[in-house]
Amino acid sequence: MGALASQRFDTIVIGSGLAGLTFALDAAKQGSVIVLTKAQLWESNTSYAQGGIAAAVGESDSWELHEQDTLIAGAGLCDPEAVRFLVQEAPSAIEWLASLGARFDKDIDLTDWALGKEGGHSRNRIVHHADKTGWEVERAMNEAVRKDPNITILENAFVTDLLMQDGRCVGCAMQDRDLGTRYFTARAVMLATGGAGRLYQHTTNPRIATADGVALASQIGADIADMEFMQFHPTTLYHPQMRSFLITEAVRGEGGCLRNHQGTRFMYDYDDRLELAPRDIVSRAIDAEMKKLQTWCVYLDMTHLSRDQIEHHFPTIVETLKQVQIEPHKHWIPVVPAQHYSCGGVVTDLHGRTSIPGLFAAGEVARTGVHGANRLASNSLLEALVFAKAAAKSLEGEQASDPGALSNGKRHSILEADALRIRRSLEKIMTEHVGIVRRNKGLHEALSKIEELHEEYKTLPAAPPDVYSLEAENLLIAAKYVVQGAIDRKQNVGLHYNLDLATASAV
Ligand code: FAD
Numbered sequence: 001m002g003a004l005a006s007q008r009f010d011t012i013v014i015g016s017g018l019a020g021l022t023f024a025l026d027a028a029k030q031g032s033v034i035v036l037t038k039a040q041l042w043e044s045n046t047s048y049a050q051g052g053i054a055a056a057v058g059e060s061d062s063w064e065l066h067e068q069d070t071l072i073a074g075a076g077l078c079d080p081e082a083v084r085f086l087v088q089e090a091p092s093a094i095e096w097l098a099s100l101g102a103r104f105d106k107d108i109d110l111t112d113w114a115l116g117k118e119g120g121h122s123r124n125r126i127v128h129h130a131d132k133t134g135w136e137v138e139r140a141m142n143e144a145v146r147k148d149p150n151i152t153i154l155e156n157a158f159v160t161d162l163l164m165q166d167g168r169c170v171g172c173a174m175q176d177r178d179l180g181t182r183y184f185t186a187r188a189v190m191l192a193t194g195g196a197g198r199l200y201q202h203t204t205n206p207r208i209a210t211a212d213g214v215a216l217a218s219q220i221g222a223d224i225a226d227m228e229f230m231q232f233h234p235t236t237l238y239h240p241q242m243r244s245f246l247i248t249e250a251v252r253g254e255g256g257c258l259r260n261h262q263g264t265r266f267m268y269d270y271d272d273r274l275e276l277a278p279r280d281i282v283s284r285a286i287d288a289e290m291k292k293l294q295t296w297c298v299y300l301d302m303t304h305l306s307r308d309q310i311e312h313h314f315p316t317i318v319e320t321l322k323q324v325q326i327e328p329h330k331h332w333i334p335v336v337p338a339q340h341y342s343c344g345g346v347v348t349d350l351h352g353r354t355s356i357p358g359l360f361a362a363g364e365v366a367r368t369g370v371h372g373a374n375r376l377a378s379n380s381l382l383e384a385l386v387f388a389k390a391a392a393k394s395l396e397g398e399q400a401s402d403p404g405a406l407s408n409g410k411r412h413s414i415l416e417a418d419a420l421r422i423r424r425s426l427e428k429i430m431t432e433h434v435g436i437v438r439r440n441k442g443l444h445e446a447l448s449k450i451e452e453l454h455e456e457y458k459t460l461p462a463a464p465p466d467v468y469s470l471e472a473e474n475l476l477i478a479a480k481y482v483v484q485g486a487i488d489r490k491q492n493v494g495l496h497y498n499l500d501l502a503t504a505s506a507v
């Protein structure tokens with residue numbers, strides 16, 4: 001590979017959700033930063049977060065209880081050191097966000113934070129901004145980065161490759177809508193590209209969630225783990241006009257309950273914690289109930305809550321449901337589980353370092369070990385904050401290198417019509433075979449079909465560089481990790497449930 005003309009910054013940040021922007025703000029205290037983001041600055045999973053951010057800040061709470069709840073939800077596979085770090089750092093992380101101008105709801109005296117409750121938490125500990133927490137956090141972060149003179153922001157900048165030199169990540173290549181391919185180098189690269197929801201037909205994630213970070217890291221040989229732990233949120237709207245709109249878990253924290261088509265509150269048959277059991281358990285219970293009664297959804301019932309209470313806590317949900325003529329104080333809401341969060345990803349240590357020198361990762365793309373086999377509700381925004389801050393702290397140790405001859409991969413784009421067909425096939429395979437309940441035969445079939453699709457992708461005629469197509473290839477690469485992880489996981493734990501393993505252990 002020849003020498004490439006590149007622009008140099010101290011730090012490159014890929015992604016503008018909570019992880020990327022937290023890191024950018026702290027890194028900017030140490031030098032120049034460029035934020036590359038593939039859509040508009042605000043567009044991210046972060047912007048859609050509803051429930052809030054978990055932190056043991058209540059009077060009857062402690063980091064020890066938060067730690068215990070996180071470990072229980074993670075079903076024995078969390079990294080205890082990472083969990084302790086997360087929960088101990090949580091209160092100061094919230095204070096930091098508030099100091100940037102993020103407005104969180106206060107209690108009636110306007111002194112302490114008003115704390116919501118969600119599944120798996122033994123205390124009320126969810127700091128929130130009504131049911132629009134992510135939007136508020138992203139708003140505050142966007143304002144802060146736009147004001148920082150050390151931060152350059154490039155929107156519609158799709159990163160296609162990470163650049164390597166002598167075993168070190170020294171930069172990236174990106175596709176600019178107007179200018180074509182551009183190259184950037186830095187002493188450190190932060191991968192903060194978010195989740196992988198677009199692997200599935202039904203997801204709460206927006207269009208940007210195409211697992212790009214996992215694919216980018218995989219191309220340079222970074223360690224990737226736990227991708228089989230794909231989290232399905234129990235309650236997303238089942239409606240043809242608005243499929244998969246999230247109905248926050250905080251609704252169940254406020255007293256909302258689940259009913260099947262016969263009106264039975266079925267969680268009594270599944271777990272003592274009822275609707276507030278960890279997500280893997282509630283989603284599996286809903287799946288089982290739908291299969292038992294051969295129905296397409298179950299219902300979330302809030303009709304016993306007052307209209308005022310519902311409108312006060314969940315104004316966005318009330319407004320959104322109005323568009324499909326559902327009034328939650330009068331009607332049960334039809335709900336179904338949908339893909340929501342990727343617990344696995346690019347392996348990092350407590351400082352956000354990946355296995356590749358020079359490359360950091362934080363947020364949903366990273367696998368820090370805090371979620372184990374199943375993430376506790378509202379620990380994701382927290383993880384993005386805490387580990388992005390830790391990574392920025394460890395930047396000082398990074399060596400500046402002189403990127404002489406850089407090597408960059410050569411990405412192959414295909415026509416959009418072909419990419420569309422491949423993406424639809426992939427979503428169908430993942431939904432049918434790699435969902436809440438899996439089977440050996442389905443997993444093997446999925447893997448061979450995905451491999452075939454990837455081979456087909458590589459042999460289709462080349463088209464001009466195209467984001468939609470490159471995302472398709474990224475999804476194919478990430479899908480293989482999810483399926484291979486599920487095949488290799490020989491025990492049902494947390495979010496991984498293979499009916500054949502359950503049957504074998506019952507015999
Ligand atoms: P994101 O916020 O997704 O940001 C990723 C960024 O990377 C985006 O800006 C994207 O455009 C950019 N990007 C991606 N690929 C590329 C590329 N190739 N080149 C350039 N840029 C790229 N968690 C909680 O803790 N509490 C909640 O209440 C909560 N509610 C949620 C509700 C919804 C509907 C959803 C979808 C998620 C929710 N989550 C919640 C999860 C949480 O929002 C995410 O896990 C978290 O915001 C991830 O932050 P992030 O910074 O890692 O990624």
Ligand code: SIN
Nearest residue numbers: 050051248249377378
């Ligand atoms: C929700 O509000 O239910 C989502 C919370 C989360 O994903 O942590």
